[in-house]
Amino acid sequence: MTPEAEDAAHAAATRVARESYGKLVAFLAARDRDIASAEDVLSDALAAALAEWPRRGVPANPEGWLIVTARRRKIDAMRRGRVADEASQTLRLVAEELQAAEDAGPLPDRRLALMFVCAHPAIDEAVRAPLMLQTILGLDAAAIASAFLVSPATMGQRLSRAKAKIRLAGAPFRIPEREELPERLDAVLEAIYAAFAYGWEQAFADDPRGRNLAEEAIWLGRLIAALAFDEPEALGLLALMLYADSRRAARRDDAGRYAPLAEQDVSRWNLAAIDEAELLLRTASAKTRPGRFQLEAAIQSAHAARRHGGATDWPAIAALYDALYALTGSKVVAVNRAVASAEAYGEARGLALLDAVAAEGALETYQSYWAARAALCARAGRKEEAADAYRHAIGLEFDPATRAFLIDRLAELG
């Protein structure tokens, strides 16, 4: 085989791994609910693909090849295990499935069922999003740990405990019935949004897996919006992610500098994505069951109105933030609400709201609070306080471009 063909085979294996990972895990784990074992045999199969495809060429149905290989590994593992009797019945079923996979056309997509397992009420809430990121997207515990600000060891432990619970307690791989859907859906939507937020933050990082995450989250959002057709929050989440994504190219100017939303070049926005989001939000609103994601999408919609050349309607945005804060009580929302309020009604009002956030404490590592405080103090002419807040914000910022932006602002204070 030529080096070019080898490269192509390698690229194909990597591509299948990235695009089909969750589908393969879902398919492999659906019967015995053993996610950890599905991940193990799949990673063996991917390693085998990297070894074999460059020599023999990429198979016609790469997903099918991986499934068959992974299933064979599973059978081998079970034969080696001591529980031979228990295994024999499973082996027969696996063999049947193996045959089916070999005959098969496209692999059935059970990702949605896997997502509902990950967000099952019997699973610890804090581990639902990480679990989904790992099983659907194949992120390793270390990458997830850094996004959720815990140590890799702790995250690894939480993930394996959750997988053990799914297997031992028999949490089913199924899509909930219509009557229990809204409640169960919330957990899934939260987790998808967490994945999106992670990808959004990592958009300019070196690790391409993080960058891909926002797109993967949108894909999952589309899937769930299509399935849970009557659920306005699912539409709201998809709209919210599309609004944010529509501004992807505008987050940096030509020189690669950070551009805050209010100063972004509107011509860099993706108008088709905005149109899609607007339509989704209208469809959701028509159902008159508001919720967190619809409110956040409505705020984005108000920002997006600037594409027609008009000024931003800050009082409307501030009112939406009031409603969102009343609903969620979230600290992130509280800070954004203060900023919107300052834009609509002046710095004094915004700073008063920020003081209220500060009164709740735990701000030492809360970067957005300091960035917001710095900007408002600077505008109010409170230079000393602004400089102090900028220094806090700069020290806590991960993203180099945003950090450079903040350093410039600090220098402008004079």
Added chain:
Amino acid sequence: MQYLLMLNTAESYFAGLSQAEVGKTMAAYGAYTQALKDAGVFRGGERLQATATATVVRAKNGKTSVLNGPYAEVKEQLGGFYLIDAPDLDAAIGWAARCPAAEHGAVEVRPIWSM
């Protein structure tokens, strides 16, 4: 899969009920047990005597100790159990939610360790 439904309730609950209410509660448990049997999921189930009758036994280092009272002093005590065979956790949760003890106490759902 087999699951043990552990019915944790306040022991004072029945004491606070009138004769008629006790009758209604017993009837509810009876109907629930029958429903489990009719659905073919019932594998066993009993009501336990009060924790005042309990004895805790340990045998450490060859020395047997026998203590009066329940294993743990908590407000809600294990007062009974059902062993059921359900297809998955959601089905087991569905049965736990229908149990009268879920209304005046809490039902813990534990999968059986299959050998």
